Amino acid sequence: DGGITQSPKYLFRKEGQNVTLSCEQNLNHDAMYWYRQDPGQGLRLIYYSQIVNDFQKGDIAEGYSVSREKKESFPLTVTSAQKNPTAFYLCASSGTAGVGGELFFGEGSRLTVL
Amino acid sequence: QQPVQSPQAVILREGEDAVINCSSSKALYSVHWYRQKHGEAPVFLMILLKGGEQKGHEKISASFNEKKQQSSLYLTASQLSYSGTYFCGTVVVSSNTGKLIFGQGTTLQVKP
Numbered sequence: 001d002g003g004i005t006q007s008p009k010y011l012f013r014k015e016g017q018n019v020t021l022s023c024e025q026n027l028n029h030d031a032m033y034w035y036r037q038d039p040g041q042g043l044r045l046i047y048y049s050q051i052v053n054d055f056q057k058g059d060i061a062e063g064y065s066v067s068r069e070k071k072e073s074f075p076l077t078v079t080s081a082q083k084n085p086t087a088f089y090l091c092a093s094s095g096t097a098g099v100g101g102e103l104f105f106g107e108g109s110r111l112t113v114l
Numbered sequence: 115q116q117p118v119q120s121p122q123a124v125i126l127r128e129g130e131d132a133v134i135n136c137s138s139s140k141a142l143y144s145v146h147w148y149r150q151k152h153g154e155a156p157v158f159l160m161i162l163l164k165g166g167e168q169k170g171h172e173k174i175s176a177s178f179n180e181k182k183q184q185s186s187l188y189l190t191a192s193q194l195s196y197s198g199t200y201f202c203g204t205v206v207v208s209s210n211t212g213k214l215i216f217g218q219g220t221t222l223q224v225k226p
Contacts, residue, residue: 058213107155
């Protein structure tokens, strides 16, 4: 079955530690996205990539980093510079350039900083 | 840049209708609508393209007013399964790339 797989589903981290969230898709989509979700604030765009080896900052990129070395993979690293990293993180992909088509979301990763 | 949704929350009885609005301060190229149930990933409902609209579901439809930079989602004869948070997303184009920016969401609760 085609889809997007995020891991881990739950993650606990101590302050000052970096953590990497995995996002893999087998939909052969060019575009991939990372969103952060906090209660009452909707989905906020962290980074997006429309093609391999290229990515752009979203609205809240500070304290995060990404890579896009393979079409099917778009990992997100939450660095120690992110001041409030506890949140629900969603990865998505789209087969249409310029976001003209629907986004397919993964099940999400919930990060808690202790 | 974030589109504004209204109302923030709606409570309905089964069979009642609801309208969720989405407005943007920028010109809209397309509008997406998604529904998210608690603890789950958002699910695509429909997309409306500039110059037209596309109906994605039988009792859930939407309109797109380019001049007013607004879109509305219509839920008719609501069912319990309609409960969830609805998000509109608008495409923002910059440096020849497009990104989808979501509104803050509208929480819909349908009661028996």
